Amino acid sequence: MTCLPEIAPGQKKLGLVIDLDTCVGCQACATNCKEWNASGHSAPLPDLKPYSAGAEGVWFNRVHSFEAGEGEAGRTVHFPRSCLHCETPACVTVCPTGASYKRAEDGIVLVNADTCIGCGLCAWACPYGAREMDEDEGVMKKCTLCIDRIYNETIPEAQRQPACVLTCPTKARHFGDLGDPDSAVSRLVAERGGQPLMPELGYSPVNRYLPPRKRATPPAKPVEDAPTHMDVKNPLLRWVDRVLTRMPAMESERQV
Amino acid sequence: MNPAPSIVFFTTASGAGYGLLFWLGLLRPLGLVPGGQGFGLTALVLALVLVTAGLLSSTAHLGNPRRAWRAVSQWRSSWLSREGVAALATYVPAGIFGLALLTDRPGLAAAMGLLAAAGAVATVYCTGMIYASLPPIRQWHHPLVVPGYLVLSAFSGAALLAMLCGFWGDGVVAVVLALLGGGAALVLKRAYWRAIDAAPPEATVESATSLGFIGKVRPLEPPHTETNYLLREMGFRIARKHAARLRHITLLAGFAAPMLLALLALLLGGGLAAAALTLAAVLALGGLLVERWLMFAEATHTVTLYYSGN
Ligand code: SF4
Ligand code: SF4
Numbered sequence: 373m374t375c376l377p378e379i380a381p382g383q384k385k386l387g388l389v390i391d392l393d394t395c396v397g398c399q400a401c402a403t404n405c406k407e408w409n410a411s412g413h414s415a416p417l418p419d420l421k422p423y424s425a426g427a428e429g430v431w432f433n434r435v436h437s438f439e440a441g442e443g444e445a446g447r448t449v450h451f452p453r454s455c456l457h458c459e460t461p462a463c464v465t466v467c468p469t470g471a472s473y474k475r476a477e478d479g480i481v482l483v484n485a486d487t488c489i490g491c492g493l494c495a496w497a498c499p500y501g502a503r504e505m506d507e508d509e510g511v512m513k514k515c516t517l518c519i520d521r522i523y524n525e526t527i528p529e530a531q532r533q534p535a536c537v538l539t540c541p542t543k544a545r546h547f548g549d550l551g552d553p554d555s556a557v558s559r560l561v562a563e564r565g566g567q568p569l570m571p572e573l574g575y576s577p578v579n580r581y582l583p584p585r586k587r588a589t590p591p592a593k594p595v596e597d598a599p600t601h602m603d604v605k606n607p608l609l610r611w612v613d614r615v616l617t618r619m620p621a622m623e624s625e626r627q628v
Numbered sequence: 629m630n631p632a633p634s635i636v637f638f639t640t641a642s643g644a645g646y647g648l649l650f651w652l653g654l655l656r657p658l659g660l661v662p663g664g665q666g667f668g669l670t671a672l673v674l675a676l677v678l679v680t681a682g683l684l685s686s687t688a689h690l691g692n693p694r695r696a697w698r699a700v701s702q703w704r705s706s707w708l709s710r711e712g713v714a715a716l717a718t719y720v721p722a723g724i725f726g727l728a729l730l731t732d733r734p735g736l737a738a739a740m741g742l743l744a745a746a747g748a749v750a751t752v753y754c755t756g757m758i759y760a761s762l763p764p765i766r767q768w769h770h771p772l773v774v775p776g777y778l779v780l781s782a783f784s785g786a787a788l789l790a791m792l793c794g795f796w797g798d799g800v801v802a803v804v805l806a807l808l809g810g811g812a813a814l815v816l817k818r819a820y821w822r823a824i825d826a827a828p829p830e831a832t833v834e835s836a837t838s839l840g841f842i843g844k845v846r847p848l849e850p851p852h853t854e855t856n857y858l859l860r861e862m863g864f865r866i867a868r869k870h871a872a873r874l875r876h877i878t879l880l881a882g883f884a885a886p887m888l889l890a891l892l893a894l895l896l897g898g899g900l901a902a903a904a905l906t907l908a909a910v911l912a913l914g915g916l917l918v919e920r921w922l923m924f925a926e927a928t929h930t931v932t933l934y935y936s937g938n
């Protein structure tokens with residue numbers, strides 16, 4: 373059913389919080405996502421021409437790098453991009469078959485590969501480029517928030533997290549219930565001012581991005597060692613140096 | 629957006645077919661087109677052939693065409709589903725219309741013709757809404773897109789009707805409609821192009837990354853070195869180089885030339901008129917193919933913000 377579930381206050385909204393301050397763009401999350409999901413709920417994630425020029429394939433997570441700002445204020449920011457499990461996503465409502473749906477119980481947006489006709493309309497409707505067509509099977513694929521890990525009772529509890537979150541070497545990725553204001557992820561978003569992406573399009577994305585922290589104030593410029601008189605080898609110049617040192621300095625020099 | 633040939637052909641052909649069905653169903657009861665059985669059946673068959681060819685070609689775009697029947701299930705939320713429902717539903721009165729013509733029952737023919745005309749409008753409206761309800765593509769998420777689909781369908785349908793009327797030697801009303809349709813299409817497309825050229829993009833790479841608070845944002849490294857589905861489907865850029873020229877071709881060859889030929893036909897009459905109107909219909913359909921191709925090729929999707937910054 374492609375009508376969206378009603379939004380009740382306090383409803384569970386599972387999602388990711390991604391820290392743009394600490395992400396180092398290592399691609400581990402994208403790689404581990406591909407690894408897990410190639411045999412998970414939406415398997416396979418096909419690759420076209422995997423061993424030759426023009427290799428490409430279906431990935432649920434893509435890590436971009438951006439430059440923001442100019443000069444000293446400028447920064448390089450690594451930016452993982454995946455489904456934001458939006459609250460009011462047109463990717464679900466445009467689907468003609470009901471294959472694209474949003475779960476009422478936790479807000480995860482999924483595709484039913486058995487009923488998808490591969491029309492591609494949902495990929496057009498996603499502003500974030502989070503859906504990629506499996507051109508072998510002719511069905512749409514997307515991030516499942518590792519639905520086959522987070523509820524999986526056959527793996528240790530500590531591992532019931534999305535693959536990307538578990539693998540991140542800098543702990544830049546967090547998973548939890550963003551509908552619960554007291555959850556760890558919600559508190560993190562509140563503390564760090566987590567941001568939604570393109571809120572102006574009205575999709576109400578659930579995932580949040582933590583902004584890069586402000587730089588610490590830069591230290592004062594390094595000062596050169598003041599030369600002593602004994603550094604001047606020539607006796608005549610040493611005498612000139614002494615005389616000059618005793619003379620009152622001019623206004624502009626005093627500040628140096 | 630990638631102008632997939634199957635969709636460009638589909639919206640042009642079935643748009644013209646529904647336009648023809650609309651005018652035939654509407655004008656026949658009013659006695660404004662030739663009333664004989666031959667004319668009615670020829671026009672109806674031409675309309676349904678175009679509609680059906682278009683619909684079949686649109687299923688070629690699907691990854692799983694054998695499941696296409698599922699597409700009519702979500703009419704509550706999806707305009708694509710509604711289009712499918714409207715298209716299928718329109719076949720019912722159109723079919724009975726044809727039977728009534730064959731068995732010479734004028735009352736039934738008139739009623740079913742009018743119903744089919746309503747179905748044609750509803751279907752083309754749904755087609756327009758599929759595009760207009762996609763916020764990531766600002767050139768489609770625009771109030772002039774649905775009127776554009778309706779007017780162009782009415783224009784191309786009128787051009788086809790005028791052509792047929794030309795062969796039956798009784799074309800004044802249809803020719804006038806084609807002239808009006810061409811004029812409306814010309815005005816509307818120009819207004820649309822002016823509007824999308826002037827409108828600032830709603831989303832920017834700054835809002836797409838939430839990094840605008842630092843300053844201007846530029847893509848530094850893409851996530852992959854080769855292309856992918858997103859870039860092939862949504863990052864199509866070839867047309868923008870030729871956009872201005874293709875717009876002129878649409879306006880001149882697609883709208884202005886058919887209008888001139890229609891005027892000429894009014895003056896000439898007879899066999900020459902039929903020839904001029906045929907050429908007008910061919911030009912109109914050709915112009916619409918260019919227009920529909922541009923409609924895709926000029927459309928930009930917000931996902932390209934992540935890759936190219938604009
Ligand atoms: S990010 Fe895209 S695919 Fe995911 S829910 Fe939002 S609109 Fe749908
Ligand atoms: S590609 Fe599949 S999931 Fe997407 S809109 Fe079409 S039928 Fe629905």
Ligand code: SF4
Pocket residue numbers: 394395396397398399400401402435450452539540541542543544545
């Ligand atoms: S694994 Fe962590 S640090 Fe590496 S790209 Fe992903 S989010 Fe960034």
